Amino acid sequence: MTALSDPPKEGFRLGMLIYDSRYRSMTIQVAALVGFIALAIWLVSNTAANLAALDKSLGFGFLMEPAGYDINQTLLEYSSRDTHLRASLLGLLNTLLVAAMGCITATIVGVIIGVLRLSHNWLVARLMTVYVELFRNVPVLLWIVLIMAVSIETLPQPRDFRGDNPAATMKVFDSVAVTNRGLYVPEPLFSRSLGNTHLLGESSLRFDVSNDLIVILIALFGGIYAAHRVRVRADRIQAQTGLRPTTWWQRLGLITGPTIVVLIALGFHLGYPALKGFNFSGGTYMRNSLLALWLALSLYTAAFIAEIVRSGINAISKGQSEAAAALGLRQRRIMSLVILPQAMRVIIPPLISQYLNLTKNSSLAIAVGYMDITGTLGGITLNQTGRELETIMMLMLVYLGISLSISFVMNWYNDRVKLKER
Amino acid sequence: MKTESYVRTEMLGEKSPPATTVGLIGWVRENLFNGWFNSILSVLSALALFFVLEDILPWIWRGTWTGTSLQNCREVIQATYGEGVTAACWSVIGDRYHQLLFGFYPSELYWRPILAFVGLLVALSPVLFTSMPRKFLWFSAVYPFLCFWLLWGGSVWLPLSALAGFVLGYLAFGSVGKAAGNLAAVIAAILVPVLWWLFLAGNVASGLESFIPLELQHVESAKFGGFMLSVTIGVTGIALSLPIGILLALGRQSDLLILKSMCVGFIEFIRGVPLITLLFVASTLLNIFLPPGTQFDIILRVIIMVTLFASAYMAEVIRGGLAALPKGQYEAADSLGLDYWQAQRLIIMPQALKISIPSIVSTFIGLFKDTTLVSIIALLDPIGMSNTIRSDTDWNGIVWELYGFTAMIFFIFCFSMSRYSMYLERKLQTGHR
Numbered sequence: 006m007t008a009l010s011d012p013p014k015e016g017f018r019l020g021m022l023i024y025d026s027r028y029r030s031m032t033i034q035v036a037a038l039v040g041f042i043a044l045a046i047w048l049v050s051n052t053a054a055n056l057a058a059l060d061k062s063l064g065f066g067f068l069m070e071p072a073g074y075d076i077n078q079t080l081l082e083y084s085s086r087d088t089h090l091r092a093s094l095l096g097l098l099n100t101l102l103v104a105a106m107g108c109i110t111a112t113i114v115g116v117i118i119g120v121l122r123l124s125h126n127w128l129v130a131r132l133m134t135v136y137v138e139l140f141r142n143v144p145v146l147l148w149i150v151l152i153m154a155v156s157i158e159t160l161p162q163p164r165d166f167r168g169d170n171p172a173a174t175m176k177v178f179d180s181v182a183v184t185n186r187g188l189y190v191p192e193p194l195f196s197r198s199l200g201n202t203h204l205l206g207e208s209s210l211r212f213d214v215s216n217d218l219i220v221i222l223i224a225l226f227g228g229i230y231a232a233h234r235v236r237v238r239a240d241r242i243q244a245q246t247g248l249r250p251t252t253w254w255q256r257l258g259l260i261t262g263p264t265i266v267v268l269i270a271l272g273f274h275l276g277y278p279a280l281k282g283f284n285f286s287g288g289t290y291m292r293n294s295l296l297a298l299w300l301a302l303s304l305y306t307a308a309f310i311a312e313i314v315r316s317g318i319n320a321i322s323k324g325q326s327e328a329a330a331a332l333g334l335r336q337r338r339i340m341s342l343v344i345l346p347q348a349m350r351v352i353i354p355p356l357i358s359q360y361l362n363l364t365k366n367s368s369l370a371i372a373v374g375y376m377d378i379t380g381t382l383g384g385i386t387l388n389q390t391g392r393e394l395e396t397i398m399m400l401m402l403v404y405l406g407i408s409l410s411i412s413f414v415m416n417w418y419n420d421r422v423k424l425k426e427r
Numbered sequence: 428m429k430t431e432s433y434v435r436t437e438m439l440g441e442k443s444p445p446a447t448t449v450g451l452i453g454w455v456r457e458n459l460f461n462g463w464f465n466s467i468l469s470v471l472s473a474l475a476l477f478f479v480l481e482d483i484l485p486w487i488w489r490g491t492w493t494g495t496s497l498q499n500c501r502e503v504i505q506a507t508y509g510e511g512v513t514a515a516c517w518s519v520i521g522d523r524y525h526q527l528l529f530g531f532y533p534s535e536l537y538w539r540p541i542l543a544f545v546g547l548l549v550a551l552s553p554v555l556f557t558s559m560p561r562k563f564l565w566f567s568a569v570y571p572f573l574c575f576w577l578l579w580g581g582s583v584w585l586p587l588s589a590l591a592g593f594v595l596g597y598l599a600f601g602s603v604g605k606a607a608g609n610l611a612a613v614i615a616a617i618l619v620p621v622l623w624w625l626f627l628a629g630n631v632a633s634g635l636e637s638f639i640p641l642e643l644q645h646v647e648s649a650k651f652g653g654f655m656l657s658v659t660i661g662v663t664g665i666a667l668s669l670p671i672g673i674l675l676a677l678g679r680q681s682d683l684l685i686l687k688s689m690c691v692g693f694i695e696f697i698r699g700v701p702l703i704t705l706l707f708v709a710s711t712l713l714n715i716f717l718p719p720g721t722q723f724d725i726i727l728r729v730i731i732m733v734t735l736f737a738s739a740y741m742a743e744v745i746r747g748g749l750a751a752l753p754k755g756q757y758e759a760a761d762s763l764g765l766d767y768w769q770a771q772r773l774i775i776m777p778q779a780l781k782i783s784i785p786s787i788v789s790t791f792i793g794l795f796k797d798t799t800l801v802s803i804i805a806l807l808d809p810i811g812m813s814n815t816i817r818s819d820t821d822w823n824g825i826v827w828e829l830y831g832f833t834a835m836i837f838f839i840f841c842f843s844m845s846r847y848s849m850y851l852e853r854k855l856q857t858g859h860r
Contacts, residue, residue: 024610030682030683033683033686034683034684034685034686035685037683037685037686037689038685041689048716051715051716051717051718051719052715052716054718054719055714055715055716055719056715058719121468124465124468125458125461125465126458126459126461126465126468126469126472127458127459128458128459128468128469128472128473128476129468129469129472132472132475132476138838138842139838141792141841141845142792142796142837142838142841142842142845143796143834143837143838143841144796144797144799144810144837145796146799146800146802146803146810147799147810147830147833147834147837150810150813150814150830151826151830151834154817154826154830155826155827158824158826159826361698365700365701365702366701368701368703368704369703369800369803371703371803372802372803379701379703379704383703383704383707387707387711393707393711393712393715394712394715397704397707397708397711397712400704400707401696401700401704404699404700404701404704405696405699405700408698408699408700409699
C-alpha cells in the first residue's frame with residue numbers, strides 16, 4: 006500500500022473514475038442516469054411493440070367521442086350523449102365533492118375526539134380511545150362497503166313511505182327522507198330567481214353558474230369583510246384607550262343582515278322532497294354510495310386526525326400553560342391564545358397528509374359505485390374504449406395534480422403559521 | 428413556673444381521609460363527576476354506551492350457529508326467542524370461514540397455508556424478539572422460499588435454485604472481495620446471481636426435477652383468497668418495502684443530484700397517486716410495459732405494485748428519522764474515518780430507524796390494510812370474498828356478521844402490530860427523559 010503522504014500523481018487514469026472520490030460520485034451518477042435511460046427506452050419500446058401487436062395507437066381522440074353511459078350523481082347537467090371528456094370532468098367534480106365534504110367532517114370529528122381523548126374524564130377518554138383504535142385498525146374499504154351494505158339492507162325502501170299507515174316516515178319535521186337509495190333533503194329554491202349564466206357554450210367543459218348563488222356569496226362576503234373592519238376598529242380603539250367597545254351585535258348584524266335581505270329579495274324557500282309514485286321527487290338527492298363513502302372516509306380519517314390533534318396538544322410543554330396561567334389568563338384564553346397557536350404548528354403538516362390520504366382514498370368510490378373520476382375515466386371509459394394506457398395515465402396525472410395542489414395550498418398556510426426563526 | 432396544661436403531649440393518630448376522596452367513591456368523583464361539564468359528559472357517554480351495548484350484546488349472545496342459509500337461520504332465531512327478535516347468524520361464519528381464510532384453495536391442502544403461517548410465526552420470532560435463539564435466523568432466511576413452495580406448490584427445485592442465486596452471490600462477494608477489492612466484489616455479488624437466475628437456474632431446476640422429482644401439487648394464484656391472500660401480499664410487501672424504502676431515503680438525502688432527483692421523482696409520484704391506480708396498472712398495464720408475450724402471475728404483479736407503493740411512504744418516514752438525527756452524529760462518524768456505508772450501517776441507520784419505529788409500523792399497518800384494495804381488481808381477499816358470499820342466494824342480505832368477523836381479524840393483526848411497536852420503542856429507549 007502506498008503511503009498516505011505520497012503526492013497525488015499527475016494525469017488522469019481510468020481507475021480514478023472509481024477509486025478517486027472526486028470523480029466517483031460523477032461515475033455513479035452517470036451510471037445511474039444511463040441505467041435509468043436504458044430502462045425508460047426498454048419500457049417504451051416494449052410498450053410500442055405491445056401496442057403494435059394489439060393494433061392500437063396512442064391517442065386522446067377517444068375523449069371527444071360520446072360516452073354512452075349515465076352518471077348517477079352529477080353536479081352539472083350531463084347526458085349519455087356527452088363526451089368521455091365531460092364524463093371525466095363530472096367524475097373529477099364528484100371526487101372533489103366527496104373529498105371536500107370528507108375533509109371538513111373529518112376535521113370536525115377528529116378535533117372533537119382528539120380533545121376529548123385528552124379529557125380528565127375517564128369514561129370519555131376510554132370511549133374515544135376505543136373509537137380511535139377501532140377505526141385505525143380496520144381497513145377503510147371495509148368501512149365503506151359495510152356502511153353501504155348496512156344502508157341497503159336496513160334502511161326503508163321508498164315504497165315503505167307510501168300509504169295511510171306507512172312503514173317508514175320522514176325525519177326532521179317531515180323534510181328529510183332516509184331511504185336505502187339515499188338521502189333526500191330539502192333544496193333551496195328562489196321564487197324570484199335571477200337565472201343562470203351559461204359558460205363555455207356547447208363544449209365538453211360547459212357549465213352553468215347560478216346568479217342567485219353569486220349574489221348571495223357577494224352579500225355574505227361583503228358582510229364578513231365589513232364585520233372584519235369593525236373588529237379592526239375595535240382593536241384600534243382598545244389599543245388607544247384601553248377600553249374595547251362592544252361590537253358583537255354589530256358584527257353579527259353585518260354578517261347576517263345583507264345575506265338575509267338578499268335571500269328575502271330572491272324569494273328564498275325550501276323545496277321539500279315528496280313521494281311521487283315509487284320514488285321521491287323534489288329536494289336534493291344524495292345517493293347512498295356518496296353517503297357511505299363520505300361517512301366512512303370521514304370517520305376513518307377522523308381517527309387519524311384525532312391522534313394528530315392529541316399529539317399536537319401534548320407536544321406543548323406544560324410550562325406554556327403554567328406561564329399563561331401565571332399571567333392571569335383564563336382557561337379558555339390560555340387554550341386559544343397560547344396552546345392552540347403553538348399546537349397548530351405541530352398539527353398542520355401531518356394534517357395535510359391526512360387530507361391527501363382522504364382524497365386518494367376517495368378513489369375507493371369504485372367499490373360502492375359512486376361515479377368519481379376512478380369510476381368514470383378509470384372505470385367505464387377505460388372498459389368502453391379499451392385505452393388502458395391513456396386513461397390510467399390521465400387518471401394518475403389528475404390525482405397527482407390534486408395532491409400537488411392540496412399540498413401546495415396547505416404548505417403555503419403552514420409557512421404562514423410556522424415558527425418564525427431568525 | 429407553671430406547666431402549660433393545654434399543650435398536648437402525645438400525638439393523635441392519623442385520621443383516614445374523607446370517604447368521598449378515597450376508594451371507589453373518590454375515584455369516581457375525581458374521574459367522572461369533576462365539575463358540571465364532566466358530569467354531563469359522563470352521564471351522556473354512559474347512556475350512549477348502555478344503549479349501544481344493550482343492542483349489541485344480546486344480538487351477539489343470542490346468535491345462532493345453526494342454519495344453512497340466512498332465511499333458515501332467522502327462522503331458527505324466531506323459533507327460539509319469539510317473533511321480532513333479531514340476532515346474529517353466526518352460521519355464515521361456520522359455513523364459510525374456510526373461504527374467508529383460504530379463498531378457493533383446495534380444502535385437502537389447507538395444511539400447507541397453515542404450516543406456512545406457523546412457519547411465518549417461527550421465522551418472525553427471532554426478528555421480532557431478540558431473546559429468541561439466534562440460530563432461528565437461518566430459518567428466517569430460508570423461510571421465504573419455503574413459504575413460496577408451500578403456498579404455490581410445484582417443484583421444490585425452483586425455489587431452491589432461486590435461493591442458490593443468493594448463496595452464489597454471497598460466495599462471489601467473499602471470493603472476489605479477497606482477490607479484487609470491495610467494489611468488484613459488490614459488482615460480482617450482483618452480476619453472478621442475476622446471470623444465474625437468467626440463464627442457468629431454470630435449466631438446473633428442471634434438470635434436477637427430472638432427476639429427483641420432489642414436488643407438491645401446484646395451486647394456481649386464482650385459487651388464493653381470503654386472509655391467506657392478504658397476509659401473503661402484506662407480509663411480502665412489508666418485508667420488501669423496508670429495504671427499498673431505506674435505499675430511496677438515502678438516495679433522497681444524498682448529494683448526488685441525478686440520483687437524488689430520480690428518488691424524489693419516484694417518491695413524489697407514487698405518493699401523489701392512489702394505490703388503486705397502481706393496482707390498475709398491475710392488472711391491465713404491466714404486461715404492456717414488459718416484453719411482448721410476458722405473462723406473469725397477478726399476485727406477483729400486485730405484490731410488486733404494493734411494494735413500490737409502500738416503499739415510497741417508507742422512504743419518507745425514514746427520511747424523517749434521518750432528518751431528526753443531530754448533524755453531530757454524521758460528523759462524528761466521518762471523524763472516526765468510517766466510509767459512507769459503514770457510517771450508515773453502524774451509526775446513522777440504527778438511530779434513524781429507532782426514531783422512526785412508530786411511523787414505520789404505522790406504514791406497515793397501512794400496507795396491510797391496503798391489501799383489501801385488491802378486491803377492486805377482482806382478487807378474492809376477505810372483502811372480495813365477503814362480496815362473493817353475500818351474492819350467494821343462501822346468504823344474500825347478511826352484513827354485520829360477515830364484515831364484523833373480517834374486521835375483527837384485521838383488528839387483531841393491526842392492533843398487535845401497533846402494540847409490538849410500542850414494546851419495541853420501550854425496549855430501545857436509551858435516552859433519559
